[in-house]
Amino acid sequence: MNPESLGFIFLSAFLINNFVLAMFLGLCPFVGVSAKRDTAFNMSLATTFVMFVSSVCAYGVNSILTHFELEFLRLISYIAIIASAVQLVEMILKKFSPTLFRALGIFLPLITTNCAILGVALFQTARGYDFFQSVAFSLGAGAGFGLAIMLMAGLREKLELSKLPNITQAAALSMMLAGILSMTFMGFAGLGGTA
């Protein structure tokens, strides 16, 4: 498959180089908000949405910065964009969809310091994606984040019911589970190589 094609970029961010399990981005919410499936689902929706918005904004700002040869301000601008994108999303949701706002509300501020969001912006710049590629990349990354966090939440809900040794409390067990999940995701690696 052509590595530049939109479908492949999406697939790569979604499965092959899964943002959480292969690139280690967005681990804080992955560990923190994966205890219940419905919260995990809401979190991944909110994250995907912010990823999409900030990826589009980052693309615009990057073209402006490159035009004026101000690349050294990139990082600072991206952070500012993400913080404002989160605020914007919060305000829009509050106004137009109070139900969704109540569901996502508490997660929105958390998303600002989610490295997956900044990761999307930085990687799309580093790889020189054009506008549509950036959009495909951000959606793939969001979907990948959602998939990983949902899988984890499902596993943890099952574990609630089982008897575990004391030393596996807190994050240690989550890390082990993530390791096994990550290993299964490595099976997707060959997807793009044939053809």
Next chain:
Amino acid sequence: MAQTNKKETPLTWDVFTTGLWKENPVFVMMLGLCPVLAVTNTVENSLGMGAATLFVLVCSNALVSALRNFIPKQVRITTYIVIIATFVTLVDYIIQAISLDLYNKLGAFIQLIVVNCLILGRAEAYASKNSFGKSVISATGMGLGFALALVMLGSVRELLGSGQLLGIRIFSENFEPWIVMILPPGGFIVLGCWLLLINYVHQRKTESLINQDAAASHCSVPQQH
């Protein structure tokens, strides 16, 4: 100045060691996990990342602490983020100037230091409330604790994953490297194992403390009667 000094506890050795081990940012507080797992496939990368994070942590906390009485509460988070992003940009260019090779290996994870919750967390929770000297010392302790955790992970992964440490071969040629260790799953599993080990040691300690207490109270019972 007066009101901030009033709250302060005296500067002790503890300020430094808390971050180093007792409240280790990685093993105890689980902060800043992205770089912990992403770049620790060799000791060299771990050291580079640890040093970069230490630099950003110390500099930004020093500046936040120095400016703490001038920054209005309403805009403090924005200000902190701008300060942190500045130092990260500096580190980004400095590493490129020192070694392009290391820069290519660490890749985007240098810039991702900005969203390392450890740095913003310390700025908000410690540096904004404490004196310059204490903030710097505490940040140094935290940064070293973070680097220590990175190196602990990196050395296990490099040793098992390629049979060497810092590029020097430790195991003989006959050693079949556990390749999974330098791959992403290895990061999760090694961190999980360290956490298990730490939990285990911690539990043993509490258990023996409880046993001692129990023994002590047991002995004292007859004397009271």
Next chain:
Amino acid sequence: MSQQAETPKQPSSSSLILTLAVVAMLSGLLVVLIYEFTKPIIAENQRIATEKAIFKVLPAAESRLTFQLQDGKLIAADDKSGGELLYAGYDSNKQLVGLALNAAAQGYQDTVKLLYGYTPENGCITGFDVLKSTETPGFGTQISSNAEFLANFKCLEAKVKQTLDGLANVIKTVRNGTKQHAWEIDAISGSTITSNAVGRMLNQSGQRLHPVIAKHLPMLQQAAEQPPTQ
């Protein structure tokens, strides 16, 4: 003073904006200072890294010139110019020894990028340097260490068609041990996907670039003696 601290008064918007502006200016100043200071050092580091790769794939070369591909034409350029760059290597007598070209394709995990050496006189690809790869260590990384695989690149045929619109033979990777022609690459058993990627990227790059090089060969050969003015 300590009484005031208990109930801080609401600061005005102008003081908030002022603080932010001062902090932003301070950070801008710092960033620009370091940027200006490290810029030449970084450029120098990058030049060294590029030259190391070029002289690795063209061992006979002692100096090099950079060209840029623009609308099917080669024009002199420097390393900073964007677009597609080609590097021509020259020996001490200013004779063209070969070209170093970029190639990339999707490997097992992510994109693999190579710089490879190409000698237009005999149409041989003579070796490569891996610029970027996140392939599985011990499997995909063998492309730069496996002696059997590297033997493919003593002279991998990449001759241009008479009509100058592509390669005479399609470069392709074949199963380990079944190489029959000079334009076939014997795959590494166990890392077929990465080996395939190498074949695909060399073919892609060759089909596109080698005819252009053939057209501009006289210019490339003389370029070192009389640097073309831009």
